[in-house]
Amino acid sequence: MEVPRLVTDKAYAAYEVKLDKQVRENGMPQHIAFIMDGNRRYAKEVLNAEPIEGHKLGRDKLDEVLHWCLDLEIHHITVYAFSTENFNRDPEEVGYIMELLEKSLYDFGNDEEVHRRKVAINVIGDLDLLPDNVLEAMHYAQEKTKGYSDYTLNMAIAYGGRQDITNAVRCIARKVKDGEIDVEDINEVTIGSFMSTSDVPDPDLILRTSGEIRISNFLLWQMAYSELYFTDIYWPGFRYIDLLRAIRTYQQRKRRFGK
Known part of the structure; x- marks a missing residue:
């Protein structure tokens, strides 16, 4: 016997409330990085539509996920919006994605919640x-x-x-050549200070959607x-419940930091 949709929806809603309460009572990751994968497959398999329709929904999802993270007080969010390899796709598709990214940046710049929470918007990548x-x-x-410095959204565009x-x-090589850095003083901290995300702590959690198990x-x-957390x-x-599940899994792990 099939369970009525209304019953399953209510059960999921109750589970989401319970899970939300649970994750808020434990250590929240301060930095989550998202590999936002699966837009094109969603368009094809779920919508039976062209890839651009999936990208449009993916853009809307980014806005939604940002606000979820802000509500959970996750202070730093980095999203893999467009890789350098993505330029090899169909030029029309690339052009449409660029239009969506343009719109997202303007929208984030005008977003009331972004300003209320003091979210710094940054773009990292080969500009x-x-x-x-x-x-x-x-x-x-x-x-x-x-x-702004309370929260950060890093959008990785044309990034590798x-x-x-x-x-x-x-x-660093230029600094050494100019005599500003001594070779013997170079360490992990030095290198990290020249990375594109040097203003924020390294990600606590990397979350990839779509079922692909790689970091690309x-x-x-x-x-x-x-x-690392992968979801199908x-x-x-x-x-939102998928985000909560990822955070719960993160909270259940014992981080060893290589020890």
């Missing part, structure tokens, strides 16, 4: 690869949230973890001691 419209939106969002490390090494060149330096849910279908 030379971004079109002018995205750069203008980036400058707008960063200028509107300049000086190896390139992030390469850029840090180049900066994301925050390679920063995730050295991060906890596609990004547009990611729910």
Whole structure:
């Protein structure tokens, strides 16, 4: 006998309330990094639609997840919005994604909750690869949230973890050449201070949607001691209860930091 939808919905709602209370009573991760994967498959398999429809819903989901994290007082959020490899996709699809990113940046810059919570909006990645419209939106969002430090949203656009490390090494090499840094003084802290996310602590939790179990060149330096969590849910279908489950799993683990 099939369980009526209303019954299952009520059961999920009650479970969500219970889980919400449970995770708030334990140590909350201060930095979650999201690999937002599965937009195109969601469009194809769930909507029977073109990829752009999945990207549109994925963009809306980012806004929703940001506000969930703020409500849970997770102070730093980093999202893998667009990798350097994604430029190899169909140009029309890339152009549409860039338009969505532009809109997201303007919307975040004007978001009342962003300003109430004092969320600093940052873009990390190879900015030379971004079109002018995205750069203008980036400058707008960063200028509107300049000086905020209570919360941080890092949007990784045209980002690659190896390139992030390469850029840090180049900066350090220049400092050594100019006599500003002694080679013998270079350590992990030095390198970390030149990474694109140096203003925030390394991620406590890396969360990837869509069922893929890999990190795809994301925050390679920063995730050295991060906890990893993978869910089969596609990004547009990611729910608050899925976030709570990920946090609960994180809280149940004993972090060893390599010890």
